[in-house]
Amino acid sequence: xxALVHPWxxxxxxxxxxxxxxxxxxxxxxxxxxxxxxxxxxxxxxxHSLFPGLVLAALLGFPLVLGGALGVVAAALSVxxxxxxxxxxxxxxxxxxxxxxxGLGVLIALAPASPPGLETLLFGDLLGVTGxxxxxxxxxxxxxxxxxxxxxxxxxxxGFDRGSARALGARPLFVDLxxxxxxxxxxxxxxxxxxxxxxxxxxVAPAATARLLGRRLLTTMALGVAVAAAxxxxxxxxxxxxxxxxxxxxxxxxxVVYMSVRLVRR
Amino acid sequence: MTVLLRxxxxxxxxxxxxAIEDVSFELQAGExxxxxxxxxxxxxxxxxxxxxxxxxxxxxISGDTRFGFVPQTERSRLDxxxxxxxxxxxxxxxxxxxxxxxxxxxxxRARDALRRVGLAxxxxxxxxxxxxxxxxxxxxxxxxxxxxPVLLLDExxxxxxxxxxELLESVLAELAGEGCGVLIATHDLDQxxxxxxxxxxxxxxxxxxxxxxxxxxxxxxxxxxxxxVALPGEGEAVGILPAHHHxxxxxxG
Numbered sequence: 064x065x066a067l068v069h070p071w072x073x074x075x076x077x078x079x080x081x082x083x084x085x086x087x088x089x090x091x092x093x094x095x096x097x098x099x100x101x102x103x104x105x106x107x108x109x110x111h112s113l114f115p116g117l118v119l120a121a122l123l124g125f126p127l128v129l130g131g132a133l134g135v136v137a138a139a140l141s142v143x144x145x146x147x148x149x150x151x152x153x154x155x156x157x158x159x160x161x162x163x164x165x166g167l168g169v170l171i172a173l174a175p176a177s178p179p180g181l182e183t184l185l186f187g188d189l190l191g192v193t194g195x196x197x198x199x200x201x202x203x204x205x206x207x208x209x210x211x212x213x214x215x216x217x218x219x220x221x222g223f224d225r226g227s228a229r230a231l232g233a234r235p236l237f238v239d240l241x242x243x244x245x246x247x248x249x250x251x252x253x254x255x256x257x258x259x260x261x262x263x264x265x266x267v268a269p270a271a272t273a274r275l276l277g278r279r280l281l282t283t284m285a286l287g288v289a290v291a292a293a294x295x296x297x298x299x300x301x302x303x304x305x306x307x308x309x310x311x312x313x314x315x316x317x318x319v320v321y322m323s324v325r326l327v328r329r
Numbered sequence: 330m331t332v333l334l335r336x337x338x339x340x341x342x343x344x345x346x347x348a349i350e351d352v353s354f355e356l357q358a359g360e361x362x363x364x365x366x367x368x369x370x371x372x373x374x375x376x377x378x379x380x381x382x383x384x385x386x387x388x389x390i391s392g393d394t395r396f397g398f399v400p401q402t403e404r405s406r407l408d409x410x411x412x413x414x415x416x417x418x419x420x421x422x423x424x425x426x427x428x429x430x431x432x433x434x435x436x437x438r439a440r441d442a443l444r445r446v447g448l449a450x451x452x453x454x455x456x457x458x459x460x461x462x463x464x465x466x467x468x469x470x471x472x473x474x475x476x477x478p479v480l481l482l483d484e485x486x487x488x489x490x491x492x493x494x495e496l497l498e499s500v501l502a503e504l505a506g507e508g509c510g511v512l513i514a515t516h517d518l519d520q521x522x523x524x525x526x527x528x529x530x531x532x533x534x535x536x537x538x539x540x541x542x543x544x545x546x547x548x549x550x551x552x553x554x555x556x557x558v559a560l561p562g563e564g565e566a567v568g569i570l571p572a573h574h575h576x577x578x579x580x581x582g
Contacts, residue, residue, distance in 0.1 A: 099409070099410075212430070213427070213428055215430075216418075216419070216421070216422055216425075216427075216430075216431065217422065217427070219411065219415065219419065220419045220422055222406070222409065223405055223406055223409050223411065223416065223419065224400060224404050224405040224406065226400060226404050227398055227400040227404065229380070229381075229382055230380045230382070230396065230398035230400070231398070231419055231420065231422045231423060231471075231475070232422040232423030232424075233422055274410075277410060278410060278455055279410055279411070279412060279415075279455075280410045280411060280415070282410075283410050
């Protein structure tokens with residue numbers, strides 16, 4: 064019993080767990096829409112594309128949220144411009160822009176002249192989460208959940224039948240753009256703890272697992288949150304006792320759970 | 330009689346030659362109008378223009394343009410984790426401000442609409458697990474929740490089992506009785522004969538009027554491109570069915 068309780072007597076472990084729970088709640092809820100809208104790859108692209116914005120914000124001492132927001136806008140404009148260049152299809156344009164931006168971010172972050180510590184933006188620093196990180200994450204998580212709640216009816220109608228959604232009074236373009244904005248915000252919540260590389264794991268895997276189990280949307284969302292929370296606790300135990308990287312342990316566990324559920328449900 | 334909808338000299342298309350032109354008709358309160366024509370004849374295009382999804386290139390639409398819409402059921406996703414009630418509740422989108430959540434009143438309306446189409450017991454069933462006819466009835470319930478004066482139904486009887494079709498027919502008759510205007514795209518001439526008016530479309534409006542006067546052999550030949558056969562034992566004017574549905578290249582019906 065002592066071994067189970069011991070990690071949670073430490074402040075950094077408590078903060079890591081709280082951070083992961085916030086990320087898990089957002090991931091479970093928003094992730095359902097990412098999976099239903101088949102936006103998993105877009106979510107990954109979006110997360111990587113705002114990386115240079117994060118790095119620059121960290122370098123110049125701006126809030127990460129601001130850097131991330133500017134990064135997303137820059138990425139969207141670049142994709143739009145690249146798609147207009149002749150001879151490049153949209154898919155290729157996205158791939159080129161995202162890898163260029165991500166590469167640029169990594170280049171700056173790992174440059175010898177850059178102060179040490181920027182690589183945590185890439186891999187996360189779960190055990191280094193501070194109280195103010197948590198406050199920011201909680202604020203953003205609240206905003207994302209409110210956004211999903213307000214959009215809920217439109218998200219449902221557009222995803223169900225995009226063609227007739229307008230006739231029902233929904234606005235598909237508005238819904239799509241709002242969903243991308245919410246994904247960008249969720250990325251910012253998760254980047255501190257999990258890093259830019261692993262963010263997508265928690266935005267997609269819990270919901271993908273829940274989708275195999277849930278029959279109704281609200282159940283699926285709740286299951287997604289439960290899976291994320293359980294894997295967070297499990298991943299932190301693993302990290303604590305096996306000295307593995309925190310974010311990677313959680314992400315790995317999420318994948319293992321997804322695969323197991325898939326096998327069992329077959 | 331109150332005119333709910335007046336369409337005058339309407340033409341619309343997708344950039345190339347018009348998909349429909351010269352469409353003029355009036356929809357009165359309490360009328361059921363069958364919209365007839367081959368696949369690609371412009372039935373869906375007409376609906377898209379009425380719904381505001383496609384700008385007309387000529388002509389005008391006036392009257393009350395709040396429509397309840399019943400799309401073809403195969404367009405909805407069957408793997409979607411929603412119940413029949415969830416789908417019916419989508420009909421409240423246009424009635425509630427965007428920031429409002431659906432409450433008890435909306436839920437009651439949706440359940441009433443499902444009861445009306447004979448699905449009270451299946452309100453909590455998963456939409457994707459219902460039969461084709463039941464799914465179509467859910468979409469009709471959703472349009473009822475929209476509570477619009479005019480209902481547009483895009484081939485609601487296609488692929489629908491007999492009990493569902495009969496139930497739909499009686500719901501449509503009831504709605505007309507309550508003063509609703511109903512436009513129904515259909516392939517079934519026999520059904521349209523029982524309605525108040527027919528609108529024959531084959532890229533242009535061929536005819537509009539009462540079915541028993543309008544559905545002559547000449548009109549049907551123009552509508553379906555000459556491929557009509559007389560049913561044995563029937564007269565010249567009625568009982569003529571298209572031999573098959575023609576495929577055109579621009580749109581799917």
